[in-house]
Amino acid sequence: MARTHLAEFELMVLLAVIRLDETAYGVPISHEIEHRTGREASLGSVYAALERLEDKRFVKSRMGERTAERGGRAKRYFHVTARGLRAVRESQRALTALWQGLPQLEGGPA
Amino acid sequence: MARTHLAEFELMVLLAVIRLDETAYGVPISHEIEHRTGREASLGSVYAALERLEDKRFVKSRMGERTAERGGRAKRYFHVTARGLRAVRESQRALTALWQGLPQLEGGPA
DNA sequence: CATTTATTCAACTATAGAGAATAAATGGAT
DNA sequence: ATCCATTTATTCTCTATAGTTGAATAAATG
Numbered sequence: 001m002a003r004t005h006l007a008e009f010e011l012m013v014l015l016a017v018i019r020l021d022e023t024a025y026g027v028p029i030s031h032e033i034e035h036r037t038g039r040e041a042s043l044g045s046v047y048a049a050l051e052r053l054e055d056k057r058f059v060k061s062r063m064g065e066r067t068a069e070r071g072g073r074a075k076r077y078f079h080v081t082a083r084g085l086r087a088v089r090e091s092q093r094a095l096t097a098l099w100q101g102l103p104q105l106e107g108g109p110a
Numbered sequence: 111m112a113r114t115h116l117a118e119f120e121l122m123v124l125l126a127v128i129r130l131d132e133t134a135y136g137v138p139i140s141h142e143i144e145h146r147t148g149r150e151a152s153l154g155s156v157y158a159a160l161e162r163l164e165d166k167r168f169v170k171s172r173m174g175e176r177t178a179e180r181g182g183r184a185k186r187y188f189h190v191t192a193r194g195l196r197a198v199r200e201s202q203r204a205l206t207a208l209w210q211g212l213p214q215l216e217g218g219p220a
Numbered sequence: 221c222a223t224t225t226a227t228t229c230a231a232c233t234a235t236a237g238a239g240a241a242t243a244a245a246t247g248g249a250t
Numbered sequence: 251a252t253c254c255a256t257t258t259a260t261t262c263t264c265t266a267t268a269g270t271t272g273a274a275t276a277a278a279t280g
Contacts, residue, residue, distance in 0.1 A: 005149070007235085007268055008118040008201075015208040018215075026226065037204035039115070045270055047227065052268075071279040072225025085214055091118075092209060094147035098125040099202060104195055117235055117268085136259065155237050157260065162235075181246040182258025 006058070006091045012037065013049040014088055017059055017078050025064070025075040026050070050078060058084030116168070116201045122147065123159040124198055127169055127188050135174070135185040136160070160188060168194030 006014065016032040017024040026043055029050075033041040053059045064075035080088075099105055116124065126142040127134040136153055139160075143151040163169045174185035190198075209215055 006118075008116075008121070009269060011118070011205070012208055015205075015212070018212055019208070033208070036207040039204065042270065042272090043227080044229090044272075045268095048269070051228095066278070069279090070224055071277080072223090073227065073275095073277040075226070080214075088209075089215060092215060094149065095121070095125075095205065097146040098122055098129070098143070099198075102125070102128055104128055104190075105199060105202060119236060150237090152236095152238060153260080154239070154262090155235095158236070161261095176245070179246090180257055181244080182256090183242095183244040183260065185259070 006087050009041075009045065010049050010053055010058075011088065011091050012041070013046060014053060014058060014080060014084055017050075018080050018085070018088070021079075022077070024078045029078075053084065054078075056087075057081055058087055116197050119151075119155065120159050120163055120168075121198065121201050122151070123156060124163060124168060124190060124194055127160075128190050128195070128198070131189075132187070134188045139188075163194065164188075166197075167191055168197055 012033050013029060016029045016036075020028055020032060026046055030041045030043055030046045033039065033046075050059065050061075054061060059078045059080055061076050061078045064077050066074065122143050123139060126139045126146075130138055130142060136156055140151045140153055140156045143149065143156075160169065160171075164171060169188045169190055171186050171188045174187050176184065
């Protein structure tokens, strides 16, 4: 598969990272996907996708500070890169180009 | 991977099948994807995806009649099933739910 | 040191991609 | 009519990448 394209789950993870902005780490990314799509997004899958995305330099990560919570390991926060944002737009463009105007799909997405 | 979901390339192939309607077979499906998205879609990949889609019963196929052309093997025509159409809508819904309203993506697709 | 929160790993299945091989049909030459 | 080069299309093989699950590990705290 061309390394320059986003696979579907990677695209979803990247979109969740973009939306969550400052608060994007494993658990909320998984929740965001599950909440918006209704599909399961296991943590293992999310982390695996995040690693691939970082290899492709579509995201970068930094370790978070400790918080006031009970305990627990440090969070790893992710943010999208300019390159990642371009890739998302490209995927969005390619998909909408294929589905726009198809009457079977009730006039394209909102 | 859940057999009930469409992977990205499968989604693209299925969208091309829907758009081409009566004329959906290997070569034009590949052309349609390449033309609309600007990405390469090798015949090998297209046929492999079509086979997976047929296994999942998202498409059905029938062999075509001979035509007035010079020669050549019979075409295998594909058409989407009701189940396939549902799967496309579901993918479309999931993706747009994740990207809609993100200002980085200029207000969502047309 | 048990508990909490989070990430990483390992093993496996599914999807994607490129290119070679094969198949089937036709028209023309002999 | 039979052979065969050509055309059009599909299938096969091999490799790489993506996605899944469940268990293991890590780090922080009271």
